[in-house]
Amino acid sequence: MIQLENVTKKFGGKVVLDKISMDIRDNELTVLIGPSGCGKTTTLKMLNRLIAPSEGKITIDGIDIEAIEKIELRRKMGYVIQQGGLFPHMTIRDNIEIIEQLEKKDKDHIVENTIRLMEMVDLDPEEYLDCYPTELSGGQRQRIGVIRALANDPKIILMDEPFSALDPLTRSNLQDEFVKLKEKVDKTIVFVTHDMDEAIKVADRICIMRDGHILQFDTPEEILRNPADDYVENFVGAKRIWDSPEYIKVEDFMIKKPVTCHPDTNKGRCLQLMSSSHVDTLLVVEPDNTLVGMIGRKSLYWATDKNSIARDMVYPNMSVAKPDDNIVDILRIVDEEDINNMPVVDDKGKLVGLLTSSNLVSTLSRQFLSEEQEEAKQEEVSEV
């Protein structure tokens, strides 16, 4: 665990980081994100002692890093540098292998490792290993920077905007690689990015910074669902959550007070209820709110007996949703089963809400409609 305690950094008189504290947990991928110039790189460089904090202290597993030998500290940490930082006088191979070579690792192992890494970032080892950095494109250089940090198989990896110059396909592959890496081999990764999609995709926890302060440090889900303030919400992007629809839960958008009736209500009363409350569906519940079933106009038609009661008219095979199902689950069901309405039931079988097609449509349309409209609709929808 890496801990920052009240760390402040000043350049000249300018305060760049202002008493920030954070815990970076082991085997997690922590993302630092924030607007340009907020101090992400500075924070990262303090972790491997390229920059000394003006105040405060940083510990790794409880040991002040000032007490750890610099070189040892840095060899334990891979470091991907923001602007690449490849050595122009070395071939790509030497750039990648420099630390391994210095540590006199087994030759064959080095070569194998390099080839594996090159393949991981989708660069042809044959073609590029003997080139010099100037012969590579921007994105290719960046990838070399990334694998240089991995070559020595460090426990901690610091990555400063490692994929900023990559196209979406390559980038997405690499993101997956890193998530896998962290999970399979227990790496602690600190990852700077300015791309919220990326952050949400890879992060275990996200630290949102601004002007040298930490605004929020939490899981992606919490940040998406409960942004700490307007700035975070805005930075994350109000519609961002649609890029992670699994965080949109049924309880967030279901109709919370659907129109219900007692199981003993008769057909006429049912029809009357539908008309008076402008709905096509009634939910049949016991007095203790246990869901019995659902009836619609169709069922009323089919029920030829004038005295049929609600309990007898309910649809068969009714699908139900749970309040913490997410919208993707629901859409999949809706899509598969071609149904329009779906009651929401808690663990004990009690009715808590209702999902309808139009309710889904209006939820889904939120991502495309502008804030104001949305806001205005919000209440309306939840009352339908």
Added chain:
Amino acid sequence: MIQLENVTKKFGGKVVLDKISMDIRDNELTVLIGPSGCGKTTTLKMLNRLIAPSEGKITIDGIDIEAIEKIELRRKMGYVIQQGGLFPHMTIRDNIEIIEQLEKKDKDHIVENTIRLMEMVDLDPEEYLDCYPTELSGGQRQRIGVIRALANDPKIILMDEPFSALDPLTRSNLQDEFVKLKEKVDKTIVFVTHDMDEAIKVADRICIMRDGHILQFDTPEEILRNPADDYVENFVGAKRIWDSPEYIKVEDFMIKKPVTCHPDTNKGRCLQLMSSSHVDTLLVVEPDNTLVGMIGRKSLYWATDKNSIARDMVYPNMSVAKPDDNIVDILRIVDEEDINNMPVVDDKGKLVGLLTSSNLVSTLSRQFLSEEQEEAKQEEVSEV
């Protein structure tokens, strides 16, 4: 107009660009996009003669650029360099103003212009103009690189991944600035990026490159809707279109053969029709397919007269959609008017399709469900 004709570039024996031809139109923002190493930067550098093509020729307004004096050519073109390319020995001010100073422009004008530009990219002139590049963060440097290219107010601007190091808010502001710039003051912009969202947002036309070839060169809409091949589709991202929902047209997802009835059909026949075809709504059309209206179960209830015919039972105030309305328009209407079904009618009032809530839901859910499911559903949906 900048034209590339069969331009080939080899580095050593390696073919980096292979006979590419393209027209870059005046006053348009042309985006070059493609995977890392595909030759975007190389193409850009050939436009201002930093690199000479191995074969082929490049013309500007019909004049071979080889015939234009290099310096004149370059001064006519702003150039934002991929890795920043700021001069470390000059202050930010000098970096920005270097060309203006050399051209001995009016001092006051230069100062004003610089301040304006700094404010455009959201950097405090007071704070940064006297700094040196090493004192700036990655994103700050990149922004300086951008305004250096603008300082001399060139007609053509070449931008090589100009916003890759910027956070989403800053980036989005700058994207807007550039779109405005192009529209207001007639600039021709060639913009390299690897970010498809960005490309779609700012581009008039997008050139998708791969391995030194042009895969597709078209408007964003065309590329989104009709990717030239699987690679493009994949590169663009199948779900990408949901980021530009305005390109999703009603005709793309409406039910193309809704259940209709003649205006003279009586109530019983209507009910029968609904049951047999499992729908809640019937569209009432003249024999020449002109839409008369829509009836649903509700209207059948209300029509107490057993002999009522369809024509008399249609809903009042029916909203209709046009086939080239986009999904956002429709959602807005659905949202505002709280309706479930909407017939689609062409310019002549003839019925061409129908939109229903569940049809909308399944369309919208496509963005979240995986390819296979989607593919499978595709036909189903369009038949409902």
Added chain:
Amino acid sequence: MSDLFKYMAENSSEIFRLLIEHIELTAVAVGIAILIGVPLGIFISYVKGMSKPIIGVANVVQAVPSMAMLGLAIPLLGIGVLPAVFMVTLYSLLPIIKNTYTGIASIDPEMVEAAKGIGLTRGQVLRKVKIPMALPVIMAGVRISAVTAVGLMTMAAFIGAGGLGYMVFSGIRTANNLQILAGAIPACILALLVDFLMGLVEKLVTPISLQPAYMEAKAKAKKGRTRQKAILGVAAVLLVVLIGNSVIGSMGGSKDKHITIGGMDFTEQFTLVYLYKYYIESETDIDVTAETNLGGSQVCRGALKKDEIDMFIDYTGTIFVEVLQNDPITDMQKVYEVCKDEMYKQNKFILLNQTGFNNTYTLATSKEVSKEYNLTKLSDLKRVAKKLVTGTTFQFLNREDCMKGLNSKYGIKFKDSKTLDGTPRYTALENREVDVIDAFGTDGLLKKFDLVVLEDDINFFAPYYGVPVIREAVLKEYPELENVCNKLSSVLDDETMMELNYRVDEKEEEPEDVAKDFLKSKGLI
């Protein structure tokens, strides 16, 4: 150590004069080397094919031994400032060219591409990017050159261009370590000063951000610049004044009627040059340049032959023995005539009338002794030598035409002979440890210690009379010079020269002033 301080203090005015000369010479040479070397270095970094040949030439030049270079330069450029500056400039080129070339060639090519990409012309890329970024390396070359030039410029003294080398080489010639150090130490200090000033230049022209550790010192650096500029400004003004002075001086000398009088490198000669200069200038409308400090008589004679000077004051004995390779004889008139004839025959040099001073060996004694033994002439020695102790140089003691001759030819035998050197002889005489010492006829010390010079009534010592030597062509052009010089020459006698030398050496007056003074006091000007 304290000896050294004393020596330097005693000779401070001369050291200072030489230092100034040295600064002028070095500044000009380094300046020219920079003006040539930096553009050349830049040039070859652009034109690929040229770097090898040009650096090759600079290498070859650097490898030529400096003595050989001098040897080769003199026939081409003669003596004086020109060849000295030329030589030092040549030697200064390599570090400047090489470092300029290396500095510019090793700039990050991506930086250059960026500069080109934003539309800088070749020249602007150079001025705005390449030179500023290569500046630390270029300046390293310049500083190496400048410092080396300070040391090399000591060679200038070999060819009469003056400078601190004069001290060093006369120190080496006379094995006088103090003198060597008195020349070498100011040179070293000058080198430090030069490097310091160059360092300031470098700091001023180097962009702050390229200076190591500028961040912490950013504010300070900006403030510091003002002070640096001030120091440099003062230095520059001083230099311009210095060089301007000597340029104007030399320009002032190029009027219509004009001659140059050369002088050797010891006190008497300085004064003599100015004596003739002022007198000629007052009696004629000829303008005279004083070209003092040309080294030995050999050098002066060479300069006269090559028309670099028009006249100088030689000594008859020197011509007779050294040039004509005769054994010394004592007949002053015969010596003069042989010299006059031979010099004319060999070189078309004309010897004007001999002056009245004879800078030869003499014997001197104190007033006291003189009275006691009634000793005023050499011939008196026969009588009293047995009672006297001499204190002479080793050389005087062993030369046939000195002590040995006195003994063998005139049977003069002293009671005892001690070998002593330099000033100690005079002190020993004063303390009466010795009674008679040897001396040169016009030595200022004779005057200082107020001694009695024994009159050479037996014509024993070979004559070393001062005599103006002039080229025939010059005399034809300005025939008036003959009378004027002769008139002055007749006024100058041992007594006078001794006095004048005394004033310059002991009282540390300037030779110019002493000369002017004397001429005025005699009503000559």
Added chain:
Amino acid sequence: MSDLFKYMAENSSEIFRLLIEHIELTAVAVGIAILIGVPLGIFISYVKGMSKPIIGVANVVQAVPSMAMLGLAIPLLGIGVLPAVFMVTLYSLLPIIKNTYTGIASIDPEMVEAAKGIGLTRGQVLRKVKIPMALPVIMAGVRISAVTAVGLMTMAAFIGAGGLGYMVFSGIRTANNLQILAGAIPACILALLVDFLMGLVEKLVTPISLQPAYMEAKAKAKKGRTRQKAILGVAAVLLVVLIGNSVIGSMGGSKDKHITIGGMDFTEQFTLVYLYKYYIESETDIDVTAETNLGGSQVCRGALKKDEIDMFIDYTGTIFVEVLQNDPITDMQKVYEVCKDEMYKQNKFILLNQTGFNNTYTLATSKEVSKEYNLTKLSDLKRVAKKLVTGTTFQFLNREDCMKGLNSKYGIKFKDSKTLDGTPRYTALENREVDVIDAFGTDGLLKKFDLVVLEDDINFFAPYYGVPVIREAVLKEYPELENVCNKLSSVLDDETMMELNYRVDEKEEEPEDVAKDFLKSKGLI
């Protein structure tokens, strides 16, 4: 021009020998300078406070005039290889230190940060990043130093360390431009060679990507490297062999019983040194180091005084006139005795027996003339001079102890006297344009032209007999030397030396071989 080629061709073996010496000296000096300078430059780029003082010291050293440096170094380090290498090393330091410092200090700090960031230690940052990136600048400094050192090393000749400077300075002393050039031109070529080799080193150690324009030449460069390595390999092997040789040579000389014989810088002395060396070595178990080419007799005497050599062969006349400042006399025994006494008194130097050769002025004539006028002795001249024409140097004509004396003391008056110089005298004699010429007693040319040397039966010419001079202490340690040397000395006469000189000068045999040969032929070894 063609003169020059001829001269160089004629002296090619000597030039080559000097060149090899020069290469050894320069290589060692530059090698040491690199070993000191580069680490020092690196050191001061790390330890901020040190850069000023250390560069300051290097500046000061650079500004010391080289002559003064020599003057100061000799008392400390004596003469020979050590002070020469020391001096050149000192002068080579500044460019190396300064450029190393500048190169390292001006590396892009972001690059250094990257290196630190990925976990390189200070040393690794230095080795892997800083040095490779600064290499062009460092090598520029090294190349400047190396080339300058080639030129400076000519100074070595002043203190008996040999090298090409020997040619240059003896050329300067004798105003022989051909000789100057014959020394200077190989030095220049050597400089180019050194720079070329250094260039190869630089190319090999510089990462390809930092070399200008590597891209186009990438494939070529890789191929080229093999060839470069080969060239460098050969050069390195040669150098090691050279230096190794001289090191082993000098080590071999440090056996238990051991003396060093010094020699001056002309042909005869080379042979003499080897003659005594081989003879002593064969007759005793003393090991002798030959320290030839020490400059003039002054230098040898200095070296003897400072125990740097133990013995050398001086000339009686030289001691008598130059050291003791006597007027020349003709009595060879008296001269010898005066010299012997005085040298012992003054320095505890012991003059062993005089040799039989007298390297003084003589007159010579052709066999033909000799027969015609029955002319074999000087006294014969009285009789026939009126009919003869002499061809002599200007000096001979004008010296009292030469032609003038013949005239004045013996009334010998020739029909006519022409002044001629050098070899032309011999040719003129051969063509009978003149009948009698002057010569030095042991000149090889006498032998070459097979001339008759007129016997000095009137004891006219001052004696310049060769005489071994040895320190008393040495003789005490190895008393056997006295007999051995005397035995050899008695064998050496004019005839012999003339023969030997002739073989070395004209037949271009090596002095060692000639000496060995001679001793063998006489059954001496």
